[in-house]
Amino acid sequence: MRMTDTQMYARVLAGDASYNGRFFTGVLTTGIYCLPACKARKPKPGNVRFFPSCEAAREAGLRACKKCHPDDFARGADPVLETIESLVAEVRTAPVNFADARAIVRRSGFGSTRVFELFRQHYHTTPADLLLRARLDHAKRQLLDSDAPLSRIALEAGFEALSAFHENFRRLNGLTPAAYRALRAGGAFEIALPDGYLLPYLRRALSRDIHSVTERLEGDVYTSAVQLSTGPAMLTLRLSKQKSEAAGNPANLPEVHALVVGLLGLDEDAAAFTRLARKLGLARLVAGRPELRISQTPSVFDGLLWSIIGQQINFPFACLLKRRLVERVSAPMPGGLYAPPTPAAVAALEPADLLPLQFSRQKADYLITTARLITAGKLDLTALAGMSATRVERTLLAIRGLGPWSVNYLMMRSLGFPDCVPLGDTGVTSGLQALLKLEERPDMDATRRLMAMFSPYRSLATAHLWQFNQPIPT
Numbered sequence: 511m512r513m514t515d516t517q518m519y520a521r522v523l524a525g526d527a528s529y530n531g532r533f534f535t536g537v538l539t540t541g542i543y544c545l546p547a548c549k550a551r552k553p554k555p556g557n558v559r560f561f562p563s564c565e566a567a568r569e570a571g572l573r574a575c576k577k578c579h580p581d582d583f584a585r586g587a588d589p590v591l592e593t594i595e596s597l598v599a600e601v602r603t604a605p606v607n608f609a610d611a612r613a614i615v616r617r618s619g620f621g622s623t624r625v626f627e628l629f630r631q632h633y634h635t636t637p638a639d640l641l642l643r644a645r646l647d648h649a650k651r652q653l654l655d656s657d658a659p660l661s662r663i664a665l666e667a668g669f670e671a672l673s674a675f676h677e678n679f680r681r682l683n684g685l686t687p688a689a690y691r692a693l694r695a696g697g698a699f700e701i702a703l704p705d706g707y708l709l710p711y712l713r714r715a716l717s718r719d720i721h722s723v724t725e726r727l728e729g730d731v732y733t734s735a736v737q738l739s740t741g742p743a744m745l746t747l748r749l750s751k752q753k754s755e756a757a758g759n760p761a762n763l764p765e766v767h768a769l770v771v772g773l774l775g776l777d778e779d780a781a782a783f784t785r786l787a788r789k790l791g792l793a794r795l796v797a798g799r800p801e802l803r804i805s806q807t808p809s810v811f812d813g814l815l816w817s818i819i820g821q822q823i824n825f826p827f828a829c830l831l832k833r834r835l836v837e838r839v840s841a842p843m844p845g846g847l848y849a850p851p852t853p854a855a856v857a858a859l860e861p862a863d864l865l866p867l868q869f870s871r872q873k874a875d876y877l878i879t880t881a882r883l884i885t886a887g888k889l890d891l892t893a894l895a896g897m898s899a900t901r902v903e904r905t906l907l908a909i910r911g912l913g914p915w916s917v918n919y920l921m922m923r924s925l926g927f928p929d930c931v932p933l934g935d936t937g938v939t940s941g942l943q944a945l946l947k948l949e950e951r952p953d954m955d956a957t958r959r960l961m962a963m964f965s966p967y968r969s970l971a972t973a974h975l976w977q978f979n980q981p982i983p984t
């Protein structure tokens with residue numbers, strides 16, 4: 511579908527990055543052509559001409575903008591992003607080489623303000639926080655793979671003080687370093703929950719689909735069939751005010767731990783978002799739930815299935831379709847719960863298998879093609895978590911069937927990126943309307959503009975907006 515000049519100009523005014531590459535904006539007064547999302551001053555409509563490609567703009571005698579680099583974008587190259595990505599790879603491989611955030615800034619070759627802006631845009635975080643997490647991940651690998659004393663592991667990860675190592679480790683993992691190392695022996699583990707942790711909201715998140723065939727919440731016992739790298743397994747989680755308890759065998763207990771940390775949303779910065787909301791004068795958004803977290807899906811593939819199945823249909827119907835898919839491709843495990851579908855099982859289906867289950871032809875097609883991309887090695891779900899948010903977004907948006915809503919949903923619910931907005935989500939727009947007492951529901955551009963104030967915590971803002979009109983769970 512061809513866009514009109516008016517539509518294209520509206521995308522330019524909105525600074526809509528999702529239109530980068532779809533057309534180029536030539537500014538006749540300056541002789542320069544740009545990407546639609548260029549941050550330079552917006553040209554007047556009378557001075558603008560639109561071009562389908564960089565070549566066309568150059569043929570008209572225009573030069574490429576030095577701010578948004580339209581030629582690099584058109585080539586698929588993004589030198590600034592690539593610089594930041596290789597810097598982050600260095601930090602993650604050897605965090606000990608970076609004494610603090612200033613060392614990251616020095617190494618980048620950019621000015622400090624620019625580095626902060628780039629980390630926020632591409633990794634949804636600050637250099638200091640990324641460094642802290644890189645140190646903890648380094649230490650976790652060493653705890654499992656070596657018998658080195660804790661003090662040496664802390665030092666080699668770049669922690670100067672053992673107390674900072676312990677405190678941060680415990681806060682983001684719910685376990686002491688020694689208890690984490692003990693996961694190698696298998697058995698069960700207990701996770702300490704932060705003060706004020708909102709179990710009622712977790713219970714609500716874990717029992718949203720009351721007819722689920724893969725998970726079940728009875729009282730405070732949550733049972734779920736999960737896919738681990740060692741195959742399907744049963745996870746039992748006992749929830750209580752101070753702790754959460756789970757079990758597994760030695761081969762996969764660290765993996766179970768990572769899954770539980772995700773379910774609990776333990777490594778999300780709930781307190782920082784609450785401070786931001788209060789600073790914005792929007793304390794009512796977080797009232798009664800300052801500790802709200804996003805419960806991550808048990809696997810990225812689960813989130814992917816859900817983000818395709820859930821498109822444009824109501825929640826109960828989406829649950830029904832998901833259940834039918836599970837029953838079609840999986841077998842019940844001891845205890846009666848079904849293991850969640852694997853990419854291979856979905857890839858083996860044909861659309862004709864899903865149509866009788868009430869999947870639309872398009873949805874069936876999207877699900878099966880995406881699963882086949884995974885089994886063919888063209889889409890690596892495990893690699894996504896280590897990529898920059900920008901790279902993840904580009905990778906996923908290139909897949910047919912995944913639009914901005916699905917991609918951002920997946921990034922916030924399955925990959926833990928903290929600064930995502932599932933644009934077009936009715937829960938977000940109705941939440942914003944109620945929160946800000948707007949006369950009408952904000953459209954896509956207004957949503958984007960309004961949500962900007964919550965950056966870099968837009969995922970948690972989304973979670974709070976989803977809850978804003980809901981009764982408080984008991």
Ligand SMILES: [Zn+2]
Nearest residue numbers: 544548575578
């Ligand atoms: Zn530009």
